[in-house]
Amino acid sequence: MALVVLLGACGGDREAPAGRTLTVFAAASLVEAFGELAAELERQDSTLEVRLNVAGSQQLAGQLVRGAVADIFAAADREAMQFAAARGLVLEPRVFAHNRLVVVAARQPEVDMMLVDLLNLATPGLKLVLAAPEVPAGRYAREALRNLSGAPGYGPDFADRVLGNVVSDEVNVRAVLTKVRLGEAHAGIVYASDVSGPDSIARREGIRVIPIPDAFGVRAEYVIARLRSVGDSAGAEAFLRLVLGPQGQAVLARYGFEGVGPGR
Amino acid sequence: MKLAALMARAAGGAAIGAVGAFLLLPVLALLLQVRPRTLLAELADPTVLDALRLSLLTSAGATVVVVLLGLPVGLLLGTREFPGKRLLEALVALPMVLPPTVAGLALLLAFGRTGLLGGALSLLGITVPFSTLAVVIAQVFVALPFFIGASAAGFRGVNRAYTEVAATLRASRPYTAARILVPLSVPSLAAGAAMGWARALGEFGATITFAGNVPGVTQTMPLAVYLRLETDFDAAIALALMLLAVSFGVLFALGASPFSLGRTGAAGASR
Numbered sequence: 001m002a003l004v005v006l007l008g009a010c011g012g013d014r015e016a017p018a019g020r021t022l023t024v025f026a027a028a029s030l031v032e033a034f035g036e037l038a039a040e041l042e043r044q045d046s047t048l049e050v051r052l053n054v055a056g057s058q059q060l061a062g063q064l065v066r067g068a069v070a071d072i073f074a075a076a077d078r079e080a081m082q083f084a085a086a087r088g089l090v091l092e093p094r095v096f097a098h099n100r101l102v103v104v105a106a107r108q109p110e111v112d113m114m115l116v117d118l119l120n121l122a123t124p125g126l127k128l129v130l131a132a133p134e135v136p137a138g139r140y141a142r143e144a145l146r147n148l149s150g151a152p153g154y155g156p157d158f159a160d161r162v163l164g165n166v167v168s169d170e171v172n173v174r175a176v177l178t179k180v181r182l183g184e185a186h187a188g189i190v191y192a193s194d195v196s197g198p199d200s201i202a203r204r205e206g207i208r209v210i211p212i213p214d215a216f217g218v219r220a221e222y223v224i225a226r227l228r229s230v231g232d233s234a235g236a237e238a239f240l241r242l243v244l245g246p247q248g249q250a251v252l253a254r255y256g257f258e259g260v261g262p263g264r
Numbered sequence: 265m266k267l268a269a270l271m272a273r274a275a276g277g278a279a280i281g282a283v284g285a286f287l288l289l290p291v292l293a294l295l296l297q298v299r300p301r302t303l304l305a306e307l308a309d310p311t312v313l314d315a316l317r318l319s320l321l322t323s324a325g326a327t328v329v330v331v332l333l334g335l336p337v338g339l340l341l342g343t344r345e346f347p348g349k350r351l352l353e354a355l356v357a358l359p360m361v362l363p364p365t366v367a368g369l370a371l372l373l374a375f376g377r378t379g380l381l382g383g384a385l386s387l388l389g390i391t392v393p394f395s396t397l398a399v400v401i402a403q404v405f406v407a408l409p410f411f412i413g414a415s416a417a418g419f420r421g422v423n424r425a426y427t428e429v430a431a432t433l434r435a436s437r438p439y440t441a442a443r444i445l446v447p448l449s450v451p452s453l454a455a456g457a458a459m460g461w462a463r464a465l466g467e468f469g470a471t472i473t474f475a476g477n478v479p480g481v482t483q484t485m486p487l488a489v490y491l492r493l494e495t496d497f498d499a500a501i502a503l504a505l506m507l508l509a510v511s512f513g514v515l516f517a518l519g520a521s522p523f524s525l526g527r528t529g530a531a532g533a534s535r
Contacts, residue, residue: 184377
C-alpha cells in the first residue's frame, strides 16, 4: 500500500512540467487579490509557479535592498518603491491601483450613539486606534484628519482632538481592524480594501463602515515594478500585463481597490 | 578503536564550532552593521529611553509575579504525584507552544473590554488593553511555563532523604518547602527566573496584540525595534543592539542563566 503511494508520488513528480518560478513581493493589503491573480497566471501558463512573499511595503523594500531575489515588487506607497528605485533595483514603476480610507466602528450600542458621523471622531472618551505613523496606513489616516481640519464645520483643531482619542498606534492596518472587531477600540481608520472583497461578510462582522468623503480622503497609491535582476522576464511581463489589464483590474476592484483604468 | 574515538572527537568539535558560528554570527553581523553615530543618536532619543525603561520595568515586574505564582505550581509538579498531573503539565506548557499573537488574542478574549472577564473588570474600574498592566500580563503569560518547568526540575532533583527525614520529624509541608526544597533548588529557580525574564523582555507578539502600541505606556523595546524597521533600518539595528547589550549585561551580572538549571545549592543533592 505504502509502496503504491510512493510510486504514485514519483510518477506525479515526473509528469510535472519543468518548473519556472516567478517571485512576487507584495504589500500585505494585496494578499487576497494577488493570491487570486497568481492562481490565474498559473492557470494561463502551466509551466509557471508564482510565489508570493507578503509583508509591509517598507519591509519588502528593505529585503530587496539587502539582496533578496524577486521578479516583481508591488508596494502600497511610492516611498517604499522609491527606496528600491533609488538603488537601481526596479524598472519603470507604475501605479496599478488606489485604495481609500474608511472609518470602521464597533457594533456596540454605546458606539452607535457616540459615533454617527466623522465629526464624532473628536468626541471625548471615544477610543480610537490608528496604524502607527511609521506605516503608510497611519500616515494616510493622519493626513486625512488634517484635511478634515480644513473643512467647514470641523474646526482647525479637529485633527488634534481626534489624535487625542487615539489609544494605540497599531503596527499594521489589519491589527487596527482586529481591535475594532473585538470591540477593544470603538473605532479605527483602515483601507477600504480591508473591509471589502468576496469574504467581506466575515470581515465586516461586528463593524460598521463610515466612508470618508473623496474631498478629504487620501488615495493610497499602489505601485508595481519589475526587478532589474529579473529571473524570468517573460513571466514577469505576463504578470504585469495581467495586473494592469482588464482582468487584473476587475479582480482588484472586487477586493475594494480602485483601478487606474485600462491603457494607463 | 582509537581511530573511532578520534573521529568522534573531531565530529564533536565540528558540531561545537558550527553551533558557535550559528549563534554568534548573527550577533556579529548586527555589531558590524551598526554605526556608532546612529547608536549615540538613538540613545539620546527620549522615546527610545522610554521604551528601554518600560521594557526593564515590565519584565522585572513580570518576573516577580512569575516567581510568586509559579513557585507553588513548581512545588506541586516537582514533588507530588497525583491523578491528572500529566494533564496539568501539558496545560502549563501551552503558552510555550502557542504562537505569541494567538496568545495575545486569547488574552484579549479573556481580559479585554468585551472579553469574558471584561464586564467584571470594568465594574472594578479596570480596563486592561492598551495599558502597561496588559504588557505585564502578556509577559507573565508567556514566561510562566519557563519558570514552572525549571523550578519543578529543581525540586525533583533534591535528595528524597532530606524531605523524608523532615517528614519523620513532623515538619509541615510548607516548612519543608521553605527550609529544604527552596534553598537546595536556588540555582534552578534562578535559571527559571532568568529564562522567564529573558522571554518577557523579548516578548513581542502577545504584547502587540493584547496591549497595542502606545509610546511610553505599552511600547516596549521589541515593539520600538519593529516600528523602526519600517522607517529606518540602521536605527532599528542600533535599538536591537541596545536591547541585546542590556539583557546580556543583566544575565551576566546576576550570574543567572538557563545553564544554572540542575545545579544544586549547598550540600548537594545526589538522588
